[in-house]
Amino acid sequence: MNEPTVYSRPAAVEVHQPAPLTPVQPVPLMPVQTGSVPAVASVVLPDGRVVTGYAIEPAKPEPAAVRPAVSRTAVNIALGGIGFGAVCCGLVLLTTFIAALAALIHQLIILAAVIFGGWIAVQIFGHGSGGGTTVNIRKAVVKRNRFYS
Known part of the structure; x- marks a missing residue:
């Protein structure tokens, strides 16, 4: 794989050895009086630097919600x-x-049929004095399906 080819030469290989980490010495914090927190706290780092900052109150957990006697699912x-x-x-x-x-x-349809049917019957069979044609047949003879007057 690192053999020379016609087109290029192999690159030099660099080997890196990991350097071991130096162990960190724990440094004690400044003593704090019981019951009072100083307004400004200072911490000395292992390399001798001093970091100063304001003390932060720890977050208080929210009180647990009171569970109702009956579950919401049941309600x-x-x-x-x-x-x-x-x-x-x-x-x-x-x-x-x-x-x-x-x-x-259904009842209204039946009522309309009865009323309309009665009106038609009166128009057909009624004796109206309207302008109808009156034919008086006195003597009629029917022979072989023919009508002779």
Whole structure:
């Protein structure tokens, strides 16, 4: 792989050896009086530098939420059942209303047929003094499906 070729020469290989890390010596922090936190805290680093900063209060955990006596899931299921029951009753009333409306329309159609049929019967069979043609047949003879007057 590192053999010379016609087109290029192999590059020199560099080997890097890892350098061991020096162990860190823990440095004690400045003593803090019990019950009081100084306004400014200083820390001495291993290399002799001093870092000064304001003390930060530790974050207080939020109080645990009080759990209700009944779970929300149970309440949601109960409310869903009540809503479903109300919808079912409404659907029963709706179907009853539709059936009553269909029966009313059916009765109105029958009433219209009776009234309109009676009006037609009066027009056909009634004795009106309207301008109809009156034919008086006194003597008629029917022979071989022919009518002779």
